[in-house]
Amino acid sequence: MPLRDAVALVAAVLAPFAVALALVPVRDGMTHTNVALVLVVAVVAVSALGNRYAGALAALSAAVWFDFFHTLPYESLHIEGRGDIETAVLLLVVGLAVSQLAARARMLRVVALTDAGHLERLHETARFARFAASPDDVVEQVRRELVEVLELRACRFERGSLLGHPARLEQDGSVTVPQWVWDLDRQGWPEGEIELRATLGGSYQGRYMMTPTAGAGVPPLEARLVAVTLAAQAAAALGEPSPVSSRH
Known part of the structure; x- marks a missing residue:
């Protein structure tokens, strides 16, 4: 496995955890929707670093840690409120969708850069051959x-x-x-x-x-x-x- 993808898999687990934990002191002053949006940013960051599998794992991790730290009862995977359940599910769905888009954008960027490099190589060789x-x-x-x-x-x-x-x-x-x-x-x-x-x-x-x-x-x-x-x-x-x- 490439080092970048290995690092992304570790970040997929740790980054949402770290963000969710960092928001604990201010959770009483933030709506659950805002917390979820911040966690989606973490998912996007992981997806841009790694591949679609790391992004999907980050989305799942974000949903779990949102439930654990920011829904009642705290520090439990049990959710009591219907609104909290909907937010957790939406966080997972949106995180999965965004992670796939971010991973695809990364792939297209790599392909574009690679193709440009290949074209430049062919052009330079052809110019060298002329002279x-x-x-x-x-x-x-x-x-x-x-x-x-x-x-x-x-x-x-x-x-x-x-x-x-x-x-x-x-x-x-x-x-x-x-x-x-x-x-x-x-x-x-x-x-x-x-x-x-x-x-x-x-x-x-x-x-x-x-x-x-x-x-x-x-x-x-x-x-x-x-x-x-x-x-x-x-x-x-x-x-x-x-x-x-x-x-x-």
């Missing part, structure tokens, strides 16, 4: 970009004929293994080097042999498609196509 002194410089630039975008331990470029039958990163971002249906999301990267062919218009120019970092997760589909596009930029820089077909 590069030689195709080999472009090949090396793409190699460095692949290491970053796929979080690789190592990467090298091979020209010439295709030797062996390594796992291959395909044009659609999937990974194929000879005589095997490979579930990348479930199984992670296959062992050993992974081939990414530098092709353009169906013509093969060479291939990048990539070694994933041990224990690292598989980059998202967007990153893998960026890697495929980067390899195509290297193929374009290498000039005339070789007679070896990319469908070999």
Whole structure:
């Protein structure tokens, strides 16, 4: 579990508790509606920090601690007043809804930033290729970009004929293994080097042999498609196509 999500889960339990406890000295001067609104703010904060599961846990925690500290009888999970029951239920429902919206907003923001970063990477590589002194410089630039975008331990470029039958990163971002249906999301990267062919218009120019970092997760589909596009930029820089077909 990522550290940020782990911290969010702890905060989902502790933050509503801390807020509800801090409001105890002033509970006689606050309406239950205002207390509930303050607790919803805590739920939103947790949701923005973590994921939707942390947000849902925070909503449940907020409802429980609202009941425990701010409804009669105090310091008990029993509720006597009908209005208090309605407020607790509404706090839970609103907290759940807001937590999901906050988590989705965070996800969309991450996707937008990631997409912007990928576009900038492709743009910079294309600009580098226009002014590069030689195709080999472009090949090396793409190699460095692949290491970053796929979080690789190592990467090298091979020209010439295709030797062996390594796992291959395909044009659609999937990974194929000879005589095997490979579930990348479930199984992670296959062992050993992974081939990414530098092709353009169906013509093969060479291939990048990539070694994933041990224990690292598989980059998202967007990153893998960026890697495929980067390899195509290297193929374009290498000039005339070789007679070896990319469908070999």
